[in-house]
Amino acid sequence: MKIIITSGGTSEAIDSVRDITNKATGRLGQVMAERFLEAGHHVTFVTTKHALKPQPHDRLTLHLITNVTSLMETLEPLVKTHDAIIHAMAVSDYTPVYMTDFETVSESNDLSQFLTAHNAETKISSSADYQVLFLKKTPKVISKIKKWNPAIHLIGFKLLVAVSQQELFEVARASLIKNKADAIVANDLTEISADSHKAYLVTTSEAIQTETKQGIAEMVLTFLKQIEDEK
Amino acid sequence: MKIIITSGGTSEAIDSVRDITNKATGRLGQVMAERFLEAGHHVTFVTTKHALKPQPHDRLTLHLITNVTSLMETLEPLVKTHDAIIHAMAVSDYTPVYMTDFETVSESNDLSQFLTAHNAETKISSSADYQVLFLKKTPKVISKIKKWNPAIHLIGFKLLVAVSQQELFEVARASLIKNKADAIVANDLTEISADSHKAYLVTTSEAIQTETKQGIAEMVLTFLKQIEDEK
Numbered sequence: 001m002k003i004i005i006t007s008g009g010t011s012e013a014i015d016s017v018r019d020i021t022n023k024a025t026g027r028l029g030q031v032m033a034e035r036f037l038e039a040g041h042h043v044t045f046v047t048t049k050h051a052l053k054p055q056p057h058d059r060l061t062l063h064l065i066t067n068v069t070s071l072m073e074t075l076e077p078l079v080k081t082h083d084a085i086i087h088a089m090a091v092s093d094y095t096p097v098y099m100t101d102f103e104t105v106s107e108s109n110d111l112s113q114f115l116t117a118h119n120a121e122t123k124i125s126s127s128a129d130y131q132v133l134f135l136k137k138t139p140k141v142i143s144k145i146k147k148w149n150p151a152i153h154l155i156g157f158k159l160l161v162a163v164s165q166q167e168l169f170e171v172a173r174a175s176l177i178k179n180k181a182d183a184i185v186a187n188d189l190t191e192i193s194a195d196s197h198k199a200y201l202v203t204t205s206e207a208i209q210t211e212t213k214q215g216i217a218e219m220v221l222t223f224l225k226q227i228e229d230e231k
Numbered sequence: 232m233k234i235i236i237t238s239g240g241t242s243e244a245i246d247s248v249r250d251i252t253n254k255a256t257g258r259l260g261q262v263m264a265e266r267f268l269e270a271g272h273h274v275t276f277v278t279t280k281h282a283l284k285p286q287p288h289d290r291l292t293l294h295l296i297t298n299v300t301s302l303m304e305t306l307e308p309l310v311k312t313h314d315a316i317i318h319a320m321a322v323s324d325y326t327p328v329y330m331t332d333f334e335t336v337s338e339s340n341d342l343s344q345f346l347t348a349h350n351a352e353t354k355i356s357s358s359a360d361y362q363v364l365f366l367k368k369t370p371k372v373i374s375k376i377k378k379w380n381p382a383i384h385l386i387g388f389k390l391l392v393a394v395s396q397q398e399l400f401e402v403a404r405a406s407l408i409k410n411k412a413d414a415i416v417a418n419d420l421t422e423i424s425a426d427s428h429k430a431y432l433v434t435t436s437e438a439i440q441t442e443t444k445q446g447i448a449e450m451v452l453t454f455l456k457q458i459e460d461e462k
Contacts, residue, residue, distance in 0.1 A: 011252070014251065015392075016392050016420055017253060017254055017321065017390065017392070017420065018251060018252070018253055018254065018323075019251070019252055019254060020245065020249060020250070020251050020252075021242070021249070021250055021251075021252050022248060022249055023248055023249065023250060050281045090248065092249075093357035094357065094362050097361075102342070102346070102365070105342060106342045106343065111333070111336060111337045112337065115333070115361055126324035126325065126368070128368070129367065129368050130328075130346055130365065130366065130367050130368070131325050131365075131366045131367075132363060132364070132365055132366070133363070133364040133366060134333070134361060134362075134363055134364075135361065135362045135363070135364060136360065136361050136362075137357070137359070137360050137361070159248065161246075161247050161248070161352075189247055189248065
């Protein structure tokens with residue numbers, strides 16, 4: 001199979017010197033890529049500058065992206081030419097629109113003006129005691145994938161923090177349906193450490209549990225082979 | 232001399248999965264550290280996980296920090312036991328206080344309530360179209376250094392973006408006086424590229440210009456030796 005793996009976390013610029021970053025080491029993406037290469041597949045690895053990368057391999061192609069816009073531009077043509085995508089990247093939910101001092105905001109009668117404002121300075125000045133940053137939602141990349149290529153197999157990821165197993169499954173199944181994914185790997189940040197990584201492969205009918213990054217790689221590989229065989 | 236070099240950029244957490252990062256490769260700090268080691272000095276290098284680091288050396292000590300609070304905790308004891316500090320790190324000016332959806336903010340009669348609010352969730356939810364992030368000023372680390380150790384030599388850095396040389400010098404001299412620095416290295420982001428880095432060593436009486444990171448390292452080394460000899 002020709003498989004895209006997205007890994008790492010996107011960054012959205014506030015100005016020319018500051019950005020908002022989704023923290024992600026890229027370790028899971030690296031482990032999955034190495035497992036899929038070992039199993040004989042072609043891996044197109046879409047990641048960020050600082051994230052961990054798999055060892056070079058003749059069936060591995062790397063693409064570096066920065067923000068959500070560059071991720072979308074990179075992914076669209078790739079999605080159209082691959083059999084499956086494992087979308088493990090932590091994608092920014094919001095991107096900065098405008099930043100100004102608190103006084104300006106609190107004196108305004110119409111806060112909606114700030115939702116369409118633009119910072120003229122390339123480095124936002126820093127004298128005020130408090131600043132206010134307005135952010136808008138980014139496009140949901142995962143929701144585009146099946147639109148770009150209805151035939152691609154899509155494995156999404158859902159990371160929550162300190163929730164019940166029930167809530168985790170509900171949120172994962174909602175994402176599964178909404179994004180027409182084949183499965184969602186659901187995990188909780190409080191259950192991830194250096195040597196363990198609890199996760200569930202959630203489909204409409206079941207949820208398979210594993211305890212390590214290697215286990216996640218194996219579980220996703222088995223699942224993709226199974227749905228590819230059923231085609 | 233025993234010299235502290237700070238390098239890279241600090242990050243301030245918005246929640247458990249997002250942070251605001253000051254972009255900095257750490258390349259200049261790396262070049263300076265290697266030049267000072269070559270000249271026989273002891274270098275204590277304070278940096279961040281992703282920033283570039285000097286080659287290991289028996290006169291080099293590394294300290295990793297994350298946010299402004301951890302930078303201050305790490306620096307205070309070091310400043311008291313070193314002869315000089317070259318403070319090249321890009322330090323966050325603001326740290327997140329509270330993030331909520333735009334509607335909640337626009338319906339509020341008293342925005343100042345958000346300046347003391349705390350997010351209860353560990354991962355801020357992302358359903359609203361617009362979010363508002365309130366930030367407060369961080370302590371100015373450079374202003375603490377001479378208070379911690381009045382005898383230490385302090386070289387500060389000032390990075391502006393797309394300003395005139397006059398404005399750059401004015402801002403650098405204001406920082407020089409305010410922070411009791413011995414010199415400020417002033418530079419403009421638009422004049423920094425992979426192989427050139429225009430900068431000025433600004434003191435009360437003069438401004439020496441250089442064009443590369445190696446030039447900056449040499450200029451700072453010469454200046455520090457000169458003021459150390461004059462002691």
